[in-house]
Amino acid sequence: MSITASQVTNHNHLLAAVQADEFERLKPHLEFIQMPLGSVLYESGSRLQHSWFPTTAIVSLQYIMEDGASTEIAGVGNEGILGVSLLMGGAATPSRAIVQTGGCGYRIKAGSMLQEFNRxxxxxxxxxxYIQALITQMSLTAACNRHHSIEQQLCRWLLLTIDRLTSNELIMTQELIASMLxxxxxxxxxxxxNLKxxxxxxxxxxHITVLDRSGLETLSCECYKVVKKEFDGLLSTYTTTQHSHSQTYRKK
Amino acid sequence: MSITASQVTNHNHLLAAVQADEFERLKPHLEFIQMPLGSVLYESGSRLQHSWFPTTAIVSLQYIMEDGASTEIAGVGNEGILGVSLLMGGAATPSRAIVQTGGCGYRIKAGSMLQEFNRxxxxxxxxxxYIQALITQMSLTAACNRHHSIEQQLCRWLLLTIDRLTSNELIMTQELIASMLxxxxxxxxxxxxNLKxxxxxxxxxxHITVLDRSGLETLSCECYKVVKKEFDGLLSTYTTTQHSHSQTYRKK
DNA sequence: AGTTGTGTGTACGATAGCGCACAGACTGTA
DNA sequence: TACAGTCTGTGCGCTATCGTACACACAACT
Known part of the structure; x- marks a missing residue:
């Protein structure tokens, strides 16, 4: 089944950059799925059954400490892929992946993914x-946690989130943001x-609505623009080799 | 030139696990070098000219903020490799690599490394x-920076450092440790x-001498044992496929 | 319209870590 | 032996953040 008009913008940049002929081979393995807010793609220590390519969803990678305290170590949107540790040869992963903004994405079985990754x-x-960009993001998070104020980090987080959305409103409680940060x-x-x-x-x-992006940027720490730049560079690297093709899905 | 007796323990675990026949091809490109305390392997944003495989040296990956503040995001010893972003296809890297414990290691030109990595x-x-283990370490650093006290982090850091050394004494000023953490x-x-x-x-x-490892472990946060376990697992995975062979070097 | 649950605002003292300043102690060199 | 430079110890007030507690406000359901 081919994509419909409404799904034209509903795509994953990484997938979109896969060469057309190679994408044909990947296609039958991709399953288009809902990724509702709060659902957990994988838990810390669990064995990965799939990889995911978000389209409209945003997923937060969190590290959960023994006492339950959590920290976001990176966010993944339609620029990336989830379950990278599968590709690295380690089946388990030390983080939890939880959907932070509900939406859709593609899913592929671990076995198929590995096979296609290798060939x-x-x-x-x-x-x-992408993993390189992810590493950059994680480095920054570590440094940002150490050196910047809550307000600065909130600005960074809001900016990175709305950059991945089409609207300027996010559905998100303060409680949830707190657990991310x-x-x-x-x-x-x-x-x-203060920001209000x-x-x-x-x-x-x-519900949070961003009214003044540039205002947030002035209050944000440098970390936002570094991550932004990294992702922009990533996307342009994707597209320099991009070959237009349809993204299709199997019914679940 | 073959290894001498003194270099038998002076090896890099990752290199040691490369298949013997493939290692033969790698050999001529490896250059055995000194890595003196404080020397910088690469700067943030610089283009990588080499990859490195530490043997006795320990290298700290740091993120440097605009105002000069620094944070260690991971440490690399003889279990790993430096300059991974080269392998990921991004020539630049967002971190600085600085030698934290003087020693030796192997170096390989970026071009050769890429070529061998691909074939x-x-x-x-x-x-x-290894990159998977590195990612784990970075995740933990981010979380640890957020949630744990300086004392806990110092214990973690000391433990991880002496685990990579043969002695229980490290040559390190408090100033330097502070800049790492x-x-x-x-x-x-x-x-x-307090620890004294x-x-x-x-x-x-x-000079710092560790007198009571287990004492430090009790004061350390959970992060130490998580990273330790990850690296132990990594080394055993290395060795399950390890083929004994000499590590040789070219004169500089 | 009332009730209940969940989200948000606010206030308070406690504390960890910061920035700064300076004193003392060690070590290598003159 | 003296000196200079570096490293370590200590004290001070300051600030951000924490932990806790509780009041209020909104939204959904009965």
């Missing part, structure tokens, strides 16, 4: 390229209050 | 396996003072 040149090249909910309330007073955002129970 | 099956498999020097002075009072370590100007 499909462009898929392998693109995946490694690994801080208290009250800390987010305070920081968000400054006129940069607005919000109501579980 | 040497076991080198590729081992590198990806991304905290104030005074913070390290205080934490180290507890009888777990001893130190004098630029």
């Amino acid at each position: 499909t040149e462009s898929l392998q090249r693109l995946s490694l390229l 690994g801080v208290r909910r009250e800390g987010i309330t305070e920081a968000a209050g 007073n400054a006129g940069f955002i607005n919000y109501r129970r579980g | 040497t099956e076991s080198l590729q498999r081992l590198s990806l396996l 991304g905290v104030r020097r005074e913070g390290i002075t205080e934490a180290a003072g 009072n507890a009888g777990f370590i001893n130190y004098r100007r630029g």
Whole structure:
């Protein structure tokens, strides 16, 4: 079944950059699925059954400590792929992947993915390229956690999130953001209050609207633009070798 | 030139696990070098000219912020490889690699490394396996920075460092440790003072001796044993496919 | 319209870590 | 032996963030 008009923008950049002839081989293995808010793709320590390519969904990679405290180590949107540790030869993974913004994506069985990764040149090249960007993001998160204030980090997080959305509103409670950033909910309330007073955002129970992107950028730490630049570079590298083709799905 | 007796333990686990016949091809490209304390293998944003395989040296990967503040995002010893972003297809890297414990290692030109990575099956498999472990380490660093005290982190850091050494003494100023962990020097002075009072370590100007490993483990956060387990698993995976062979070097 | 659950605002003291300043101690060199 | 440079110890007030507690506000369901 071919894509419909509504799915034209509903695609994954990495998949889209796979060479057309090689994509044909990948196609039958791809399964288009819903990724509802809050669903967990994999748990820490679990054996990966699939890899995922988000289209409209955004997934948060979190590390969960023994006492339950959590920290986001990276976010994955339609620029990337989930379950990379599969490709690296380790079946288990130390993080949890949880859907942070509900949406859709493609899923592929672990076995098929590995097989295609090993024989499909462009898929392998693109995946490694993405992993490099992922590593950059994780490095920054580590440094940012150490050196920057909650407000700065909130700005960074909001910007990175809306960059992956088509709208400027996100469905998200302060509680949830707090658990992503690994801080208290009250800390987010305070920081968000400041941003609201400054006129940069607005919000109501579980909804946040970004009113002034550039305002957020001025308050954000440098980390935002570094990650942004890395991803922009990634996407342009994707597209320099991109070959237009349809993305299709199997019924679940 | 073959290895001498003193170099038998002076090897890199990853290199040692490369299949014997494939290693023969790699051999002529390897250059045995000194890696003195404080030397910088590559700077943030620079183009990589080499990859490195430490033997006795330990290298710290740091992210440097615009204001000069630094954070260690991972450490690399003889279990790993430096300059992985080369393999991922991105020539530049967002971190700085600085030698944290002086020693030796092998170096290989970027071009040769890439070529061998692409045609040497076991080198590729081992590198990806290592990168997975590196990612784990970076995730933990991010989470640890967020949630754990300086004292806990110092214990983790000391343990991970002496695990890679043959002795229990490290040559290291408090200032240097502070810059690794991304905290104030005074913070390290205080934490180290506590550990000394507890009888777990001893130190004098630029030298730290670990007296009681298990004591440090009890004070350390969980992060130490998670990283340790990951690296132990990595080494055993290396050796299950290990083929004994000499590691040789070219004169510089 | 009332009830219940969940999300948000606010306040308070406690504490870890920071920035700064300076004193003392060690070590290598003159 | 003296000196200079570096490393370590300590004290101070300051700030961000935490932990806890509780009040209020909104939305959905009965």
